[in-house]
Every structure is written in C-alpha cells, then in structure tokens.
Amino acid sequence: MELTQVRLFVTDFAACYRFYADVLGLKPQSGAEHGPYEKFSPASGSAGIALQDRTMMARILGDLAEEATGHRSLVVLRVDDLGACCEEIVARGAVLLHGPAPMTDRMRVAHLKDPEGNLVELQEWLSPRP
Template sequence: MEMTHTRLLVDNYKECFHFYKNVLGFSVVWGDEDSNYADFRFQGCTLGLFERRQMMEAVGEIYKEEIPRVDTAALIFRVDDVEAVYEEMREKVTFLTTPTEQKDWGIKVAHFRDPAGTLLEIYESMKL
C-alpha cells in the first residue's frame, strides 16, 4: 500500500480551488475551477480537492450540507520564518492566531482556515 495524497472534501469547491491556486500558490496538475476535483502539487506532495457531495454519493452516504465544526485533521506547513509569512499572507487570509512560540514543542506557529474551514498551520523550528 502506498499513500499518494491527501484529499479535502469541500462544499465550496470553486472558492477552495482559487484559495489553493491563487492564495497559497500551489500548482494545479489536474482539474480546473469547474471540474469539482483537482490535484495540486507543492514541494513533492499532492493535495486533492473534491466536492464533498460527490464523495458522499460515491460511498453511498446521504449528503447533508451542514456538518459540525470538529477539527479532525490539519494541514501543516514548515516555513523558514513564521513572522515573515504571517505578514505576507495576513491580507489574504484571516489568521486565528498570531505567530506564537510553543516552547514545549520547540516551534513558532500561526493558524488559519481555508474557505471550507480546514485548519492550516505554518510553523518554524525555534533555535534553542
């Protein structure tokens, strides 16, 4: 078995497509804003984006538009300088946290969400 990528299931596909393509700058390797599925590549990883309704239908589930806000996953990105990336992105995204040192973890982090509500974290290792 080989894990090939992470797929996010979203209700607002087009908005999320533009977020990952235009805000985060990921390269589209398959799909477009109208395909309801796309693959993005960045730093050797693949992120799939799929309309949640179609995934629910594919697995025989009943689609419900409202889903409870419970974070069960987060996308984590290492950066060289959290403060610099925070300043660069703060006009593009709404951060949940400002750059914060997590001394017990040895990192500095900041968090935000994509348009579907997926939790994202940027972090840098702290010099001890």
Template sequence: MVRRMFPMLSTESLDQALSFYRDLLGGTEAFRFPTEGPPVFVTLRLGESELGLGAITDTPPLHGQRLRPAQGHRIELCVYVDDVDATVERLRAAGATIVTEPADQVWGERIAYVMDPDGNLVMLTR
C-alpha cells in the same frame, strides 16, 4: 504498510479553495477532472506534498457518506513554510481568518494558525 498518504478535502467553493492553496500558499496544479470545463476535483503539489480538493456537488460520492460531517474541528493541516510571518501577512491581506498570530514554541518551531475558506485549521510552521 502504508506507502503514502494523500489528504483530500471537500470544499463548498473549489474556486476559493484553489485561491487559498494554489494562489496564496503556492500550490501547482498536478491533476484536474474533468480536463475540460470547470473542474470538480483538483490535485495540487505543495512542495513535496500533494493535496486533493473536491467540490461538493449534488452527485452522491462513491462511498455514499455525507461530505460535510458534524461541525467543529475535524482536521488540521500542518504546512511547513519558509517564513511564517510573511505567509500570515500574505494570507491576512487576502482576507483569510488568522486564528493565532505567529509565536515561537518551546520545542523550537514558530507557529501560526489560519482557516482555509471552508473553516479547516491550517497550522503554518517553519
């Protein structure tokens, strides 16, 4: 049985991904490799969750598969926040792409969609 799930995203710009997930969404660095110099992989704690961010480099990955699969919607991260509207405004001010504005849903959640710097959909909800 699964004990825990830990999503890892490949990114064309680790600096931009860190700016989005760490600086704008409040993640805190939990792990960095290598520990000295510019990192190629960083783990962030976001509330009770963790997210891995790996830089796309010329070094082949361990699994041998391309890190940038076919274009299009391949992953969606659901991020629970305290205030969807305030989070959207903070992201908008930083230049993030807002896909859908905050809206109340019939099942009781308030939801908005934004894009991270690599084009991954991020659903903000409370």
C-alpha cells in the same frame, strides 16, 4: 507507505481552489478551478493537498453527509520564514486565527481556516528533531 496527499471534501470548490492557489500560493496540478478534483503541490516536499467535491464523494461513499459538521482535518504546511509567509498570505486575503507564535521550543506556528472552515497550520521549524 508514502503519503501522496491530504484530501479535503469541500462544498464550495471554486472558493477553496482560489484559497489554496491564490492565497497560500500552492501549485495546482491541472487547473480544474471548478472541480470536482484538484491536487496542489507545495514548493518542496512530495505530498500534496487535494480538493474533492463533497457531494460527489457523498454519492460514491453513500454515508458521507453533503455538508461537514465540525472539523474533519488539519492541513499542516512547513514554511522557512513564518513571519514573512503570514505577511504575504494576509496581504492576499487570509485571516489568521492564531500566531505566529511559539508552539514548542523547536517550532513556531500560525493557524487559519480555508473558506470551508478546514484548519490550516503553518509551521516554522526552529531546530530539527534530535
């Protein structure tokens, strides 16, 4: 098995598109700013993050509410320099909820939310796993 993407169901597609492209700096695959689908790729790694219009998926699945209730995901992105990354994204409009701060002796993290309330964790690996 290979992870190809984490898909987030969103109601304000354009706001989330701008967040992942302009604030976090991920590369959109096709430029579909208004949806109903777009995949974003980080500078390194093979998996990406995709946005999917929640209403469209609610029609397809039949049992998915048109609005989310509570947290349904955590997007985790690894960065080389957490402090510099946080400075850059805050300057572009992100609001940090936590961090940068140590999570373990091998990792520092920061947390924020996208415009839909999905949690995003930025990780800096201080040392590799044994």
